Amino acid sequence: MKTISKNELTEILDNHNIWINDNEKGCRADLSCADLRYANLSYADLRGANLRYADLSYADLRYANLRGANIDYASLSFSCKTLKMITDDRIKIQYLYHCASQLGEVLDEDLKELLTSDLFLKVVNKFHRVDECGRIKKKGE
Numbered sequence: 179m180k181t182i183s184k185n186e187l188t189e190i191l192d193n194h195n196i197w198i199n200d201n202e203k204g205c206r207a208d209l210s211c212a213d214l215r216y217a218n219l220s221y222a223d224l225r226g227a228n229l230r231y232a233d234l235s236y237a238d239l240r241y242a243n244l245r246g247a248n249i250d251y252a253s254l255s256f257s258c259k260t261l262k263m264i265t266d267d268r269i270k271i272q273y274l275y276h277c278a279s280q281l282g283e284v285l286d287e288d289l290k291e292l293l294t295s296d297l298f299l300k301v302v303n304k305f306h307r308v309d310e311c312g313r314i315k316k317k318g319e
Contacts, residue, residue: 191227224242226247231251
């Protein structure tokens with residue numbers, strides 16, 4: 179696991195923002211440029227960071243503050259290294275929407291009841307990109 183200093187992280191994020199606005203300039207935070215994969219970002223202050231399209235695969239994000247961060251199209255691992263991330267409701271709803279959109283067959287009766295409940299569907303359909311990605315509906319609707 180590589181350690182990224184606060185100054186290095188600031189520089190990577192600044193260059194990534196330049197790339198987002200003009201991908202001919204700046205540097206995308208991915209394998210091709212500023213590699214954050216496997217980076218130790220635990221306790222990093224990423225509040226409000228534009229991490230759109232960033233590759234954070236296998237990065238240690240435990241206790242990293244991502245409140246207000248944009249993680250659209252970002253690659254984040256679903257692992258113990260992301261369990262303790264500090265997020266806002268927008269990101270939590272985004273994660274729930276992703277889970278709900280991949281339901282397939284659900285065998286556990288309690289899980290099935292939860293995932294098809296009116297409250298769960300109400301929450302996941304608050305996803306900020308629901309108009310683009312589609313509303314999650316109960317089976318048969």
